[in-house]
Amino acid sequence: MMPSNPKQYYQRFWAGHAGKLHFRAHSHHFWPDISREAQIAYWDECAKLGDDKWDKIFSETIPRTQNHIASILRLADARQIALAPNTHELSTRLLSLFLGRKSLNILTTTNEFHSWRRQFFRLMEIPNITIHQVDANNFPHDRDAFLRAMRTELAKHYDLVYLSQVFFDSGAALTDSEIVSLVAVTPESTLFAIDGYHGFAALPCCLTKLEGKVFYLGGGYKYGQGGEGVGFMVVPKGDWRPAYTGWYAEYAKLSGPTGQTVGYANDAMAFMGSTQDPSGFYRFNAVWDLFNAEGIGIPGIHDYVAGLQKTFLENLPRHFMRNWSLTPLFDPALVWHGHFLTFEASSLDLAERCLQTLNSHDILIDRRGARLRFGFGLYQDKADVMALCQRLQKLVG
Template sequence: MACHSHHYWADVTLDAVNAYWQDAAAMADLKWEKIFGEMIPAFQRSIASTLNLPAPEQIALAPNTHELIFRLLSAFDLNEPLRILTTDGEFYSFTRQLLRLEELPNVQVTRIPTLPYATLAERFDEELQSGQYQLAYASQVFFDSGVAFPDLLALAERKPETTEMVIDGYHGFFARPTDLGTVADKVFYTAGSYKYLGAGEGMCFMSIPRGCQLRPLNTGWFAEMAELENRAEGVGFGNDWLRFAGATMDFSPLYKALAVLDLYRQEEVTIPNIHRYVQNNQQRFLQAMDNAAHPILNRKNLIAHDLENGHGHFFTFRCGSADAAERLQAQLRKKNVLCDRRQQLLRLGFALYHPESETFERLFT
C-alpha cells in the first residue's frame, strides 16, 4: 500500500528495457534519430491525449521534475526581485529549492497554509490575483495528505498574465481524470512515470504554454537541436519543448513508459476506469476501518477533504508522533502490508493491483 510512492512495474517494462539495450547496441549514436524522431513524439502524443493538451510538441522531458522546475526558475532574472506564491504542502524537492533561493536578498516566498482545505482556493486566489508574483506553484494533489487542491484548474484559468504558474501534477497524473484543455496555454504542468503510471523512475515531463518566450539559464545540448540549422551568434531557443531541454540522459525509462501506455491502450484501461476502481477499494477500506475501531487508523486521524471528489489515491493518518508512525508501519510490515510515512504521517495507497476481493481487514486485526 505504498503505491503512491512506487507503483509496481508492469511486466512489459522488462521487454522495454531489453529493447532499449538492443537499439543502443545496434545503432550506437544513430539511436538518437529513433529516440528523437519516433519515441519522444510517441510519448508526447500519449501524454497530450491523457491530459487533453492541444500541442504534444510542447511537452518537455527530463529524468525528474526538479530538473524541469529549476530550469524554469533559471529563466527569471535573479538580479531583479522575484516573488513566488506557493503553499506549505509542497513536496520536499521544491520546498528545499525555495529555502535555498530565499537566501538570496531579492527572492521572497509567500506560503499559503493548506489548512483549512475548504478555504484554500479562496485564500490562494486572493494572493494570486494581487498580481504581485512572478511565479505561482501548487500541487494538484498534496503529497503529504492526498487531498486534491480544490478548484485549482479554475483558479489557474483566471491567473494574471504577468504571473507564470506551475501545477505539480505528480500525485494526480494517471490517477485522477485531468483535463488541461482550458489552461494548456496558461500553466506549466509537471508529472512523471514513477508513481501512478507504474513505469519506474527517470521519465518526467513538463507541459509548456504555447508562445512561451522564457530563456532558461539552465540549458543543455538537447536544446541546441532546435537551432542547428539556423545557428547565429548568441544563444537561441526553439519554440517547442526543446526550449526547456537539458542534456544526455538514460532513455530506458522512456521505453518503459511507452510500453505501459501501450498496454493500457490495448487493454482499454482508461483513467476514469482506474479512478473508479480505486475509489471502490477506498470505500471498502473505510468500511473495514469503521468496523474495526482501530486506535490510530480511524476517521478522527484521517486527513481528508471531500473523499468522493476531492481526494487522490492514498489516505494519510496522523499518528501523534513520528515514533508512533514508525511503530505502526513496522506492525503492518509484519502482516506483509507495505506502506510509508512522513514523520508522524502514515500513508496508505490504493492501486489497480489490489483485487476487488480485498477487504483490507488484515490491516486492523
C-alpha cells in the first residue's frame, strides 16, 4: 500500500533544492536517500574485496538488478535482461548485429529520443542503409492515424523497428495492447525494439505477451530512481552474436583458454559490454528493495503521479497558456499518459523566454524544441503542485 507521505524518502535532494520547485522528474528524478547509503556501501565493498568484487557483482548484485527489472515489467526470465552504462550502448550493440549486411532497412518515427535520432541520421549518410520515419508529431491528438500509418509500414519488410513506448517530446504513450497489436502485424524476421525509458517504472507495463518477441530498452536514470549507469535491454532468446562486444559477454569462461573463436553467453549477457562503474546497480537495488518492503509498486506510483497531474490541471492559472501561446499536447482526462505534461509554444523563441522566466522564479522545468515539459514524481506532494500553481499565478497577474 502506498505510504501517505512518499516525499519522506527524498529529504537530501529536497535539501539540495531548498526554495525551488523541481518539476523535472522526467529528466533527473530525485533519488531516495537510501541510494546514498548504497553508494557508500559499494565503495566499502570495493575496499574490502578489491578485484574479487566482480564475482560478487555478477553472482549477486546483477541478478538482483535483473530480478527487480523483471518484476516491474512482469517478465518470467530475468536472465534475458542485459545491462550497460546506458541504453545507447545497447541500441548500438543491437545495430551491430547487422554489420556486414549488404543493406539495412529500419523503421522508426520522427519523435525518438536525441541519441537514437542522432544515430539514425548519421546512418542515413551510409548508402546501403534506408531509414523510414513515421510522423508521430500529431500522435497526442490523433493516435489512430499514427497507428494506421505504423501498421501500413509494418506490413512491409524492415530489418529493424525502433519505437518509443512514451514519446520524449510530448509524454503521449502507447498502451500495452497497442504495442501488442503492432508487434502482431510485424514479420517474424523483423527485430522489434521498444524504447521504454519514459515508461519504465512509471506506467504499469506488462510485457508478458511480448516476452521473447521484442527488445525493450530502459534504465534507472529517470523513474527507475537509481541514477546513471543502469541501462538495460530485455532480449528475446536466441544465438545472438553482436559485432560490438566486450568481455562481459563471455564472463563465465573468462578463466578458460583463449582462442580466435569469439564466444557468447547463451542469454542476454551476449549483449553486455565491458568494465563499467557498477555503483548504479547498488543504488537501484537499494531503492527497489525499499519500495518492495514499503509496498510501493508501479500501479500505486502511477496513480499517485496522475493525482498530482490532475491537481495541477485543476489549479493551473487560466491565463498561463494564453499569455505564452501554449497548446497542451495531452488529453485533459489523462486516461493513459506519461509522467510529464507538455505544452507547445508557437515559436522556439517564445518557448525559451517562457522557460527562462519560470527558471528565474525557481520553477524548474525544461523544454525540447518549442515544447515545455512539466514532470511529476513520487518525491512531490500536492502542496508542491499548489505552490507551483501559485507561482504561475503571480507571473500571469
